[in-house]
Amino acid sequence: MTAPSPASSAQASRPDPAPHARPGGFPVVGVVGGGQLARMMQPAATALGLRLRVLAEGPDVAAAQVVTPAPVGAADDLEALVAFASECDAVTFDHEHVPGPGLRAMAEVTSVQPGADALVHAQDKVVMRERLTALGVPCPAWARVADRAAVEAFAADAGWPVVLKTPRGGYDGKGVLVLDGPDDASGWATADGWFTAWADRGGLLAEEHVPFTRELAALVARSPSGQAAAWPVVETVQRDGVCHEVTAPAPDLDPDLAAELTDVALRIAGGLGVTGVLAVEVFEVEREGRRSFVVNELAMRPHNSGHWSIDGAVTSQFENHLRAVLDLPLGSTAARAPWTVMVNVLGPRQIEARHEDLYRSYLHVMAHDPGVKVHLYGKEQRPGRKLGHVTVYGDDLDTVRARARHAAAFIAGEIDE
Numbered sequence: 353m354t355a356p357s358p359a360s361s362a363q364a365s366r367p368d369p370a371p372h373a374r375p376g377g378f379p380v381v382g383v384v385g386g387g388q389l390a391r392m393m394q395p396a397a398t399a400l401g402l403r404l405r406v407l408a409e410g411p412d413v414a415a416a417q418v419v420t421p422a423p424v425g426a427a428d429d430l431e432a433l434v435a436f437a438s439e440c441d442a443v444t445f446d447h448e449h450v451p452g453p454g455l456r457a458m459a460e461v462t463s464v465q466p467g468a469d470a471l472v473h474a475q476d477k478v479v480m481r482e483r484l485t486a487l488g489v490p491c492p493a494w495a496r497v498a499d500r501a502a503v504e505a506f507a508a509d510a511g512w513p514v515v516l517k518t519p520r521g522g523y524d525g526k527g528v529l530v531l532d533g534p535d536d537a538s539g540w541a542t543a544d545g546w547f548t549a550w551a552d553r554g555g556l557l558a559e560e561h562v563p564f565t566r567e568l569a570a571l572v573a574r575s576p577s578g579q580a581a582a583w584p585v586v587e588t589v590q591r592d593g594v595c596h597e598v599t600a601p602a603p604d605l606d607p608d609l610a611a612e613l614t615d616v617a618l619r620i621a622g623g624l625g626v627t628g629v630l631a632v633e634v635f636e637v638e639r640e641g642r643r644s645f646v647v648n649e650l651a652m653r654p655h656n657s658g659h660w661s662i663d664g665a666v667t668s669q670f671e672n673h674l675r676a677v678l679d680l681p682l683g684s685t686a687a688r689a690p691w692t693v694m695v696n697v698l699g700p701r702q703i704e705a706r707h708e709d710l711y712r713s714y715l716h717v718m719a720h721d722p723g724v725k726v727h728l729y730g731k732e733q734r735p736g737r738k739l740g741h742v743t744v745y746g747d748d749l750d751t752v753r754a755r756a757r758h759a760a761a762f763i764a765g766e767i768d769e
Contacts, residue, residue: 378402381674382436382462383415384427385446388729388738389654389670390415392662396671402678406446407436415446417730430454437462444628444677445653448474449521465576465627465677466652473624474652477557478519487623489616490646492562492635498555499547504534510560516543517557518550528593530561562646564635568602569657570617573629573672573682580618581672581682583665585610588633588657591698592736595656597757598694600664600687603749609636609643620650629673631655656696656738661685663725663743664692692745693753695760697728699737710739713763717742724759739764 378401383390386408394415397404407425408416416422425432427450437443437458444465455468473480481494493510497503507514512534518527529546531539543556550556567590572582584601602610617632624630631651637644658669667675667683675682707713710728717724721744728740742763744756761767 376401379441379678380405380439381677382407382440382443383419383446384433384436384443384450385409386413386415386419386422387446388414388731388740390446391418391729392654392659392727393670393674394418396668396674400671400674400680402674405436405440407432414729414731427451428454430457433458434461437464442677444673445471448652463677467625467627470625470627471652474650476519477517477649478554480650481557483624484620484647487619489620490644492646492648493560495558496555497558498551500540500543502555503531503543503558506558507531507534510558513561515559515561516546517559518546519554519557526593562635562637562648564637565643566602566636567648568605568613568634568636568645569598569655570613570632570634571629571655571658571661571669572614572617572621572632573669573676573685574618574621574626575676575679575682576627577679578622579676579682580621581667581685582614582618583658583661583669583685584687585613586657586660594696594698594736594738596696596698598657598660599749599753600660600692600694606643609645613645616647620647626652628652628676629654629658629669631657633657659727659741660692660694660743660745662727664688664694664745687745689745690747691749691752692743693749693756694741694743695756696738697740697742697760697763699733699735699739700765701735707763707765710763716762717759720762721755721759724755726759726763728763 380403382405384407386406390406391414394404404419406415406419406422408422433454434457438461440462442463442465443458452468458464473483478496484491495506503514514531516529516531521527529542546556567588568585569588570585574580586598586600587602588595589597621630633649634645634647654669654673661668664687666686672682725743731739742756742759744752746752
């Protein structure tokens with residue numbers, strides 16, 4: 353769904369465009385971070401006539417293989433960030449790890465989307481919980497905790513187990529610890545180390561352990577002028593803390609609950625002043641005989657739960673992210689088929705199972721099912737690493753899901769036929 357775009361008064365308040373060549377008047381968009389998200393912005397930028405630049409962590413990272421120029425610079429290098437931003441009409445991100453001072457320094461020379469005041473809610477989980485609670489968004493019970501006694505006091509109300517999180521830096525299951533109870537010796541050993549490491553930074557985040565029925569994600573895009581668009585709510589399945597499979601739309605999801613979740617995602621985007629794509633990851637729960645949800649995480653960038661949209665939606669998350677960053681009208685988020693399934697290709701757990709020549713795996717997949725769309729990220733194979741994804745769409749969910757799973761499993765070396 354796409355809301356009408358109001359007149360863009362936000363354009364007038366932005367810094368002047370960077371003083372560089374803009375062939376045909378088309379702007380240059382910079383992306384801080386050279387991972388697969390930046391890599392997948394390149395086709396969308398090309399289709400829009402934009403020029404993409406990437407500030408990469410190294411010369412051979414995923415995006416640097418397909419985007420030029422891609423100068424090398426660290427996300428916490430203030431000088432590199434400002435020099436990069438000065439060559440761009442707008443800057444956005446492949447990840448949320450640019451410190452606040454760097455974000456504000458770039459904003460002095462060009463448009464930075466999303467800005468520091470919004471991005472902090474995706475960088476700091478305690479800040480996120482405080483703001484979402486103030487907005488009336490359903491969240492798990494939570495508290496900031498600085499030591500073991502504070503965790504046990506929280507558990508006295510919320511119950512065991514308790515989920516302990518580092519406020520910053522965690523993703524794909526990292527920085528998350530489940531404490532089973534006061535006698536969980538191995539868990540407490542890790543927790544005590546975390547408390548020491550975070551003692552000068554306000555402590556950790558404790559949350560109730562939510563007994564959810566499944567995980568869902570709502571993906572929306574928002575422009576500076578307030579236009580917003582939402583893709584169908586999807587179901588996500590994790591493997592070892594990493595997103596493995598996404599089904600769009602989420603099967604058997606009550607339409608009223610889907611509408612409520614979409615409304616909450618749009619409300620969060622507006623309330624936090626988000627520009628670009630916002631992913632709202634939630635737990636679906638059943639309480640008092642009805643299904644509802646609580647918000648688990650936020651991501652302010654294109655997100656794994658939206659990769660299906662490259663092939664399965666009229667406008668992908670990457671295209672709408674770039675449109676939003678430049679305050680262009682947003683594109684239709686309608687699905688191309690009743691069902692789309694995206695399965696991540698994860699590095700095999702056993703190194704002997706991997707394809708020595710990953711490219712050769714295309715031969716089987718393309719011959720077996722020409723309708724499968726394969727996206728690989730140019731990464732070396734490591735156990736559990738996201739190497740790419742496959743997407744299939746069609747009319748029958750069971751068939752679509754089986755095709756996508758087969759293709760991903762073959763490329764990952766999990767099956768050999």
